[in-house]
Amino acid sequence: MIVSSAPFRVSFAGGGSDIASYYRRQAGAVLSCAIAKYSFVIVHNYFNENKYHLKYTRTELADALEDIAHPLLREALRMHRVEPGIEVASVADIPSGTGLGSSSSFSVALINALYAHRSRFASKDQLAEEACKLEIDILKEPIGKQDQYAAAHGGLNFIEFNSNGGVNVQPVVLSSEKMAELESNILLFFTGSQRDTRSVLSTQVQAMETDEDKFRTVERMVQLAYEMRDILMSGDLGAFGEALHRGWMMKRSLTSQITNSTIDEFYDAARAAGAIGGKLAGAGGGGFLVLYCPKDRQAKVRQALSQLKEIEFRFDWSGARIAFAQ
CATH class of the missing domain: 3.30.70.890 (GHMP kinase, C-terminal domain)
Incomplete structure (x- = not known):
């Protein structure tokens, strides 16, 4: 069994510049901090080897990836080529839709858990990049990149978004x-x-x-x-x-x-x-x-x-x- 967590974040300045329609024209930057409120994901081998068992605000029991209703879960499992016989559950300290980046925290925690379930390591940048691919490229969500990097890295950071799509995370160091x-x-x-x-x-x-x-x-x-x-x-x-x-x-x-x-x-x-x-x-x-x-x-x-x-x-x-x- 794997238990994974990723923090929520509070953004202070620069929001909106992490969206491609901005940073493709001009480099963006965001100042934000991660907070000790978390999205948790549990991954476990499921007793029924022919089913996907998913538990969030509802429960799903699916035979195939195409039958999974939750978009992030479905596409993350597809991305990692996860076969039936797995159970995934999620809980969070704070509800979604409250401005603290909960969706991306869930994505980062889920991707990290799927790597760990296969005894593989992913760097913080890799987790953030893959979460961006999942949410922005695959699911076409109209969101930016700051939340994924804040959730993956933690801490108080200044995050720059380059016109080529690259991201630079700089910790802000205070006494x-x-x-x-x-x-x-x-x-x-x-x-x-x-x-x-x-x-x-x-x-x-x-x-x-x-x-x-x-x-x-x-x-x-x-x-x-x-x-x-x-x-x-x-x-x-x-x-x-x-x-x-x-x-x-x-x-x-x-x-x-x-x-x-x-x-x-x-x-x-x-x-x-x-x-x-x-x-x-x-x-x-x-x-x-x-x-x-x-x-x-x-x-x-x-x-x-x-x-x-x-x-x-x-x-x-x-x-x-x-x-x-x-």
Whole structure:
């Protein structure tokens, strides 16, 4: 039996530039961190050697790959030429559709588990590249590449996306004191709504492809990602929070689907209570509100957002890993 895990991620800046319609024209960059909330995949030999037994939010018992309803499971098993007689189960710390890259975390954990089931090793870059191939090339999902690399590598990273499709992952190195301060000053609140990532991202892609002003906005978001990386490395975390706010103002201008009046009210209330900056995690439209707030102001922010569920977390430094193998 194999138990595999891959972390979710929180993106700070540059989102949208990891999509091919952007980086094919101009190199993109994202600043993000992996968090210690995980997608888990269990792979086990199944008693019935003629069936695929799959368990997620539903249970499937299939005779052939073509009979499997779950797209990611079906195509990952096909990619790895997995024969019947296998059982795959998945669970996660946080639901999908919340802006934390859950789909790609699942893909990375699944691919790693399938390699381990055959007693094979895959590097973190290999896991990320294969997850991108699965989600973007095979399933034609309108998503970018940042989530797969964040899930595979873990940590706090600056990730560059080159026009030739290559990806460069650079760890952002801070002192232990500054890293602990950053970690403790980032708050996550669930807005209560989940969204269809495909719809939100498809609209953003269309906007970038048809409106040059929108493309230039993403270009400025990439420039801000570089600026925020440098701010972090200088240790000026207050300036990081302010830059996070500037980035959110840019992001929300891309399409009308990214935010709504309820989310804006939550964000404004958090800022009025002491949060320096923030944004919606991921593509937007719902999910988690990410806030940067110094510790001495957090009680007031929590009071202002008392109707929302807060998720406590720490950074993840391991990335994709095999937690158990027997």
